[in-house]
Amino acid sequence: MQWHSVSEFIHMGGYALYVWxxxxxxxxxxxxxxxxxxxxxxxxxxxLSDELLSNPxxxxxxx
Amino acid sequence: xxxxxxxxxxxxxPQNFYHLAGRMWPWFAGLAAxxxxxxxxxxxxxxxxDAQQGQGYRIIFVHVPASQMAMFIYLVMAGWxxxxxxxxxRLSGMMASALAPTGALFAFLxxxxxxxxGKPMWGTWWVWDARLTSTLILLFLYMGFMALQASIDDxxxxxxxxGVLAVVGAVNVPIxxxxxxxxxxxxxxxxxxxxxxxxxxxxxxxxxxxxxAFWMYAIAMGLVRVRSIILERERHTEWVKHAVA
Numbered sequence: 036m037q038w039h040s041v042s043e044f045i046h047m048g049g050y051a052l053y054v055w056x057x058x059x060x061x062x063x064x065x066x067x068x069x070x071x072x073x074x075x076x077x078x079x080x081x082x083l084s085d086e087l088l089s090n091p092x093x094x095x096x097x098x
Numbered sequence: 099x100x101x102x103x104x105x106x107x108x109x110x111x112p113q114n115f116y117h118l119a120g121r122m123w124p125w126f127a128g129l130a131a132x133x134x135x136x137x138x139x140x141x142x143x144x145x146x147x148d149a150q151q152g153q154g155y156r157i158i159f160v161h162v163p164a165s166q167m168a169m170f171i172y173l174v175m176a177g178w179x180x181x182x183x184x185x186x187x188r189l190s191g192m193m194a195s196a197l198a199p200t201g202a203l204f205a206f207l208x209x210x211x212x213x214x215x216g217k218p219m220w221g222t223w224w225v226w227d228a229r230l231t232s233t234l235i236l237l238f239l240y241m242g243f244m245a246l247q248a249s250i251d252d253x254x255x256x257x258x259x260x261g262v263l264a265v266v267g268a269v270n271v272p273i274x275x276x277x278x279x280x281x282x283x284x285x286x287x288x289x290x291x292x293x294x295x296x297x298x299x300x301x302x303x304x305x306x307x308x309x310x311a312f313w314m315y316a317i318a319m320g321l322v323r324v325r326s327i328i329l330e331r332e333r334h335t336e337w338v339k340h341a342v343a
Contacts, residue, residue, distance in 0.1 A: 037147065048147070049153070064207055076326045084342055
């Protein structure tokens, strides 16, 4: 184990801003993208089910 | 043709690929989570302090994976685009547009983590040198691809226009990769090549595991996003109505 205390780990040898900034930004971007692909999937499902509800017999009338 | 070749063609149809992607993405997402956990543990608790850069070098464990993903996703995107332009397959354009946002995010992260690394080591957030500038152009190419896609209503025509942009823009990727050899630059050369590595083993191992984690993540994101795109574009077909109902 190379860290002797939690504060030493957080301090990152004086590079805390840069190291945690990099890893933090990456984590934020990943979280935002996961949220975005979920939102897009929910949006298309909502839009499709609205369409089916407002037009329930579309299937039987379609050629 | 044997049976295997036929079954591959089967997945070229958006309907079949929708279901295949639905079965595949959880595996890639799970692998990404496991690999990222192991990679982060190595990054912070196994890899030793660097003799020259102290603890600051640990940025490498996100900077290198993000940068190489940004370049590689672009090549895959250009490959799908070229395939779509050549064979006029519907799925190709959907795959290319599913990859663009993930690639753009990695290009952005490459620039941001690079700036956060450059400030303490070079004394500047940014320089207009070949490696940094060509990576900025890569981000603009991704953004141009997405903007062009969004600006053309007919998705098939949008695929063609974006396909040309993606294929032409691919020339930038080797420029990024070889920029550190072709021009004088602040950016260091490659630490890992086919000839071997100049890095200590735990550092290299941690970096490679993080690279793999980013790969699995990008594949999972691409698959989930392409499923939404398939539903959006095939919304008037019977199978989509059955899939949603």
